[in-house]
Structures are given as C-alpha cells and as structure tokens.
Amino acid sequence: MSITYGLIKEEYRFEEYTRVSYGIAAYANTEINETATIVASVHDVTSNKQALEELVLLCNSMALSLVHLNCVIDDFLASY
Numbered sequence: 607m608s609i610t611y612g613l614i615k616e617e618y619r620f621e622e623y624t625r626v627s628y629g630i631a632a633y634a635n636t637e638i639n640e641t642a643t644i645v646a647s648v649h650d651v652t653s654n655k656q657a658l659e660e661l662v663l664l665c666n667s668m669a670l671s672l673v674h675l676n677c678v679i680d681d682f683l684a685s686y
Contacts, residue, residue, distance in 0.1 A: 607634050607635070608634070608635050608669075609632050609633065609634060609635075609645070609669075609670070609671070609672050610632075610633045610635060610642065610666060611630055611631070611632055611633070611662045611665040611666050611670065611675075612630070612631050612633060612662060613628055613629075613630065613631075613655070613658060613659055613662050614628060614629040614630065614631050614647060614649065615627075615628055615655075616628070616629060616649060616650065618650070625653070626653060627649075627650045627651070627652065627653050628651060628652055628653070628654075628655050628658045629647060629648050629649040629650055629651050629658075630647065630648050630651065630658065630661070630662060630665070630675070630679070631644050631646070631647040632644065632645050632646040632647065632672055632675060633645065645672065646672055646675060648675065648676070648679050651679060651682070651683070652682075652683075652686065654686075657682075657686065658682075661678070661682055665678065
C-alpha cells in the first residue's frame with residue numbers, strides 16, 4: 607500500500623466571521639480498483655497555503671511513512 611499526501615482546504619465560520627485553514631490528508635492507493643481512501647488527516651494546521659503545499663510536496667517526494675505524519679506536522683509548527 608502506498609501513501610499519497612494532499613492538501614485539505616477548510617472554512618471555519620462563526621457568525622459573520624470566516625477563517626480559511628489548510629490541513630493534510632493521507633490517501634492509501636489501492637491497486638485493485640484504482641481508488642484512493644483517506645486513511646489519516648490532520649485538520650487546521652495553518653492558514654499559510656503555500657507553506658503547507660511545500661510540506662505536502664516534501665512528504666510525497668520523500669515517501670513519508672504514515673506513522674511519521676504527526677511528528678512532521680509538529681516539526682512544521684515548531685519551525686513556523
């Protein structure tokens with residue numbers, strides 16, 4: 607099973623205020639029927655889309671194991 611990471615865009619609303627935030631979803635690719643299933647996700651990581659897109663690209667290029675996703679997010683937030 608291979609894992610592919612993707613960006614999640616979310617909108618949070620409170621009364622008239624709207625905030626856009628981005629998270630990461632991990633998709634497991636199944637070779638049987640060529641579908642992808644979300645196996646993990648981290649919501650509301652940052653409002654900086656570009657920074658998170660770069661992290662998603664890095665996760666995919668390094669073939670990040672799913673078990674390390676939360677550590678990578680923690681390191682990202684600590685350096686942000």
